[in-house]
Amino acid sequence: MxxxxxxxxxxxxxxxxxxxxxxxxxxxxxxxxxxxxxxxxxxxxxxxxxxxxxxxxxxxxxxxxxxxxxxxxxxxxxxxxxxxxxxxxxxxxxxxxxxxxxxxxxxxxxxxxxxxxxxxxxxxxxxxxxxxxxxxxxxxxxxxxxxxxxxxxxxxxxxxxxxxxxxxxxxxxxxxxxxxxxxxxxxKAAPLAIRATLQSAFQARDEGADAALSQLNELLFGLIRSEDLREGVMAMMQKREPVFKGR
CATH class of the missing domain: 3.90.226.10 (2-enoyl-CoA Hydratase; Chain A, domain 1)
Known part of the structure; x- marks a missing residue:
């Protein structure tokens, strides 16, 4: 912090x-x-x-x-x-x-x-x-x-x-x-996901909803192979707190 x-x-x-x-x-x-x-x-x-x-x-x-x-x-x-x-x-x-x-x-x-x-x-x-x-x-x-x-x-x-x-x-x-x-x-949340969330929200505020919506799939696919996503899924399956590294 x-x-x-x-x-x-x-x-x-x-x-x-x-x-x-x-x-x-x-x-x-x-x-x-x-x-x-x-x-x-x-x-x-x-x-x-x-x-x-x-x-x-x-x-x-x-x-x-x-x-x-x-x-x-x-x-x-x-x-x-x-x-x-x-x-x-x-x-x-x-x-x-x-x-x-x-x-x-x-x-x-x-x-x-x-x-x-x-x-x-x-x-x-x-x-x-x-x-x-x-x-x-x-x-x-x-x-x-x-x-x-x-x-x-x-x-x-x-x-x-x-x-x-x-x-x-x-x-x-x-x-x-x-x-x-x-x-x-x-x-404690996934840093890459936090940044993507902010990026989409800022884009909606600055450029309008249509511009932000048009980029959502790109944001998702950019994170789909991240270590953080794998860690989040594994933590959910193992019923433990995730440890994200921002990768």
């Missing part, structure tokens, strides 16, 4: 350029580490993140001066290359703007019952730019997503769960532990 912690607690974990680069590099490192099968993204301190630090970032963004490192991966999955391995997010405290978009780009998202969410971009003079205009509307529906993106209104974890931004809501202080439980379960 690969743990990634947002750590700028004195600034409510708001992303400056250094923090953006570090998160991008961490996800890139996770992608390249064959031993790591699931990542958990959490935050140090009382806040998940207050979003982008516009005081620091605005001049760089305006001049085109910020780019993700060449070895990094966009944590929001807006620009390519995109991640191919699963990410579970644990949310405690404030989750504003870009934080919501990290949640929407995760595969499983756990939040504490007292977590609070808000899309504040339009109150700062910019649009949501981490994928919410697509993913929030897809998850919650047009009217719910627009209510929050166009007003900056705060909503709680129960509302986020209702709108399908979250997988589960837990008691305060328990989000990370629950996220790790999910990651441990994912890590």
């Amino acid at each position: 690969f743990l990634i912690g947002l750590d700028r607690a004195g600034k409510r974990n708001a992303f400056d350029s250094a923090m953006l680069a570090d998160l991008s590099l961490a996800i890139g490192e996770y992608e390249r580490d064959e031993a790591m099968r699931c990542a958990v993204l959490f935050a140090h301190g009382e806040h998940f993140t207050a979003g982008l630090d516009l005081l620091e970032l605005t001049p760089k963004l305006a001049s085109g001066g910020f780019q993700y490192p060449s070895e990094g991966i966009d944590p929001w999955g807006v620009s390519k290359p995109r991640r191919t391995k699963p990410v579970v997010v644990a949310v405690e405290g404030t989750c504003w703007t870009a934080g919501i978009e990290l949640v929407l780009n995760a595969d499983i998202a756990i939040a504490a019952r007292d977590a609070r969410f808000a899309h504040l971009e339009v109150l700062r003079g910019i649009p949501p730019s981490g994928g919410s205009t697509v993913r929030f509307t897809q998850a919650a529906g047009w009217t719910d997503a627009m209510r929050y993106m166009l007003t900056g209104e705060t909503f709680d974890a129960a509302e986020a769960l209702r709108m399908r931004l979250l997988t589960e809501v837990v008691e305060p202080g328990q989000a990370l532990a629950r996220a790790i439980e999910y990651a441990e379960r994912i890590a």
Whole structure:
């Protein structure tokens, strides 16, 4: 398991350029580490993140001066290359703007019952730019997503769960532990099958259902002779836990 912690607690974990680069590099490192099968993204301190630090970032963004490192991966999955391995997010405290978009780009998202969410971009003079205009509307529906993106209104974890931004809501202080439980379960599954599942789901989201359906047989046939498939079948027959090697 690969743990990634947002750590700028004195600034409510708001992303400056250094923090953006570090998160991008961490996800890139996770992608390249064959031993790591699931990542958990959490935050140090009382806040998940207050979003982008516009005081620091605005001049760089305006001049085109910020780019993700060449070895990094966009944590929001807006620009390519995109991640191919699963990410579970644990949310405690404030989750504003870009934080919501990290949640929407995760595969499983756990939040504490007292977590609070808000899309504040339009109150700062910019649009949501981490994928919410697509993913929030897809998850919650047009009217719910627009209510929050166009007003900056705060909503709680129960509302986020209702709108399908979250997988589960837990008691305060328990989000990370629950996220790790999910990651441990994912890590026991076949890595090649996990990647194929994500690839198909991402393709459906990005290119539409027909494009993803047209590639399903190719994904299946690509794994039909894998060691992992043989191990999965043998484990089922022998009534034991499988041990997958990603081959």
